Amino acid sequence: MTAHGTTWNADGRPKLRSDLAVERDGKQFVLHDPHRVGRPVGLSAAGFELAARYFDGDRTLGQIHGELDAEVSLTTLADLARGLDEALLLDSPRFHDRLTTPVRPPSCIGCYDADPDELRAQLAVLFTSPGGPGMPAAGRPVPSDGGRLRAVLLPHMDYARGNVCYGWGFKELVERADATVFVIVATSHYSAHRFTLTRQHFETPLGVVETDRSYVDAIADAYGDGLFDDPFAHAPEHSIELEVVLLQYLYEGRRPIRIVPLLVGSFGDCVEAGTPPREAADVRRMIEALRNAEAASAEKVCYLISGDLAHVGPKFGDRQPVAAPFLKASRAKDEALLARAAAADPDGYFAAIAAEGDARRICGLPPTYLTLQTIRPRSGRVLNYQQYVHPRGHESVSFASMAFEG
Numbered sequence: 001m002t003a004h005g006t007t008w009n010a011d012g013r014p015k016l017r018s019d020l021a022v023e024r025d026g027k028q029f030v031l032h033d034p035h036r037v038g039r040p041v042g043l044s045a046a047g048f049e050l051a052a053r054y055f056d057g058d059r060t061l062g063q064i065h066g067e068l069d070a071e072v073s074l075t076t077l078a079d080l081a082r083g084l085d086e087a088l089l090l091d092s093p094r095f096h097d098r099l100t101t102p103v104r105p106p107s108c109i110g111c112y113d114a115d116p117d118e119l120r121a122q123l124a125v126l127f128t129s130p131g132g133p134g135m136p137a138a139g140r141p142v143p144s145d146g147g148r149l150r151a152v153l154l155p156h157m158d159y160a161r162g163n164v165c166y167g168w169g170f171k172e173l174v175e176r177a178d179a180t181v182f183v184i185v186a187t188s189h190y191s192a193h194r195f196t197l198t199r200q201h202f203e204t205p206l207g208v209v210e211t212d213r214s215y216v217d218a219i220a221d222a223y224g225d226g227l228f229d230d231p232f233a234h235a236p237e238h239s240i241e242l243e244v245v246l247l248q249y250l251y252e253g254r255r256p257i258r259i260v261p262l263l264v265g266s267f268g269d270c271v272e273a274g275t276p277p278r279e280a281a282d283v284r285r286m287i288e289a290l291r292n293a294e295a296a297s298a299e300k301v302c303y304l305i306s307g308d309l310a311h312v313g314p315k316f317g318d319r320q321p322v323a324a325p326f327l328k329a330s331r332a333k334d335e336a337l338l339a340r341a342a343a344a345d346p347d348g349y350f351a352a353i354a355a356e357g358d359a360r361r362i363c364g365l366p367p368t369y370l371t372l373q374t375i376r377p378r379s380g381r382v383l384n385y386q387q388y389v390h391p392r393g394h395e396s397v398s399f400a401s402m403a404f405e406g
Contacts, residue, residue: 014081015057015091036236038088099231104200111158132164136174149176151303155399156239161388168384169401179302185367186240186306188263191233196263198234206248212258222289239306264366271358290374307364313395321393342380346372378406
């Protein structure tokens with residue numbers, strides 16, 4: 001059998017990926033991909049021992065079969081290798097093709113429906129549910145009194161919990177932004193790198209959204225090396241994908257659009273030092289790179305900030321379940337934080353988070369700060385704010401949508 005250049009016959013040399021996690025589940029051993037590229041596979045104790053001991057990339061299946069003195073058939077070995085390869089758990093051409101394919105396949109099916117018609121109905125609810133803003137109006141975008149829409153802050157919670165907060169932000173975007181290029185600056189949840197770009201286009205059940213590769217290259221040329229060093233960063237990431245799905249849905253039949261997908265990792269070092277991120281050399285370079293790329297573009301550009309607010313409760317390491325007094329205090333802190341963002345004061349926004357040592361884990365800090373420093377808007381407006389609270393207080397995540405103009 002040949003799959004993506006891998007032949008699982010006697011000459012194949014299977015190599016189990018070295019970055020996998022293993023979990024015991026009864027009599028089974030379950031292999032997990034911490035990067036969420038491959039899917040979990042359960043193996044018997046014998047199957048796990050075979051893969052862990054013999055699938056090292058140095059021996060063919062025929063050689064492994066010989067070492068086992070025919071205790072295990074060649075067919076069994078080939079079936080094991082094939083199953084692991086199809087799950088993307090082998091270091092094989094199939095796995096590397098998945099990381100480097102020109103079109104990134106969706107990784108969040110389940111969070112949203114895979115059927116296009118069902119998905120459109122699911123997305124419409126984000127606008128039409130009680131408390132929602134209604135569907136965006138048809139026609140040309142209209143600037144507000146505050147001027148041109150430069151950016152929107154959006155949640156990246158799953159759609160069920162993010163609900164109409166998505167609708168408020170995206171309605172503002174569609175009705176006010178005249179852009180054809182959308183720079184999505186999003187929280188990076190899986191990478192240790194500060195900044196990661198991709199040239200991959202993004203596939204959703206609604207089709208393919210093109211990445212503006214020339215814009216991506218302009219950022220990379222201005223920034224320097226390192227922006228493509230982590231091949232895993234974008235593959236499992238939801239913070240860009242959930243925004244892309246809604247962009248595609250809303251711009252169907254309106255006008256062609258392209259995206260620029262930029263993931264931003266932790267600013268924890270800046271919080272610990274108490275120094276504004278713009279003083280870090282790499283952050284300063286990225287701010288200038290983004291400004292230069294936009295200035296060189298012949299098209300109109302709008303930014304999408306994909307980031308949530310507080311993450312609190314035992315799920316995130318806090319000792320006590322979240323309760324009403326704590327939630328009230330957390331909301332007050334969120335409102336103070338959003339007020340600094342609305343005042344177009346990125347350093348004040350950062351200072352408010354640093355003052356509490358980022359104890360509430362504001363995951364939107366990196367993309368929000370970076371975008372506000374880059375575009376320097378005149379002002380911002382909060383469109384919607386919510387706190388999701390687990391019924392038993394296990395967790396709470398807060399999030400907002402905002403519009404930035406000027």
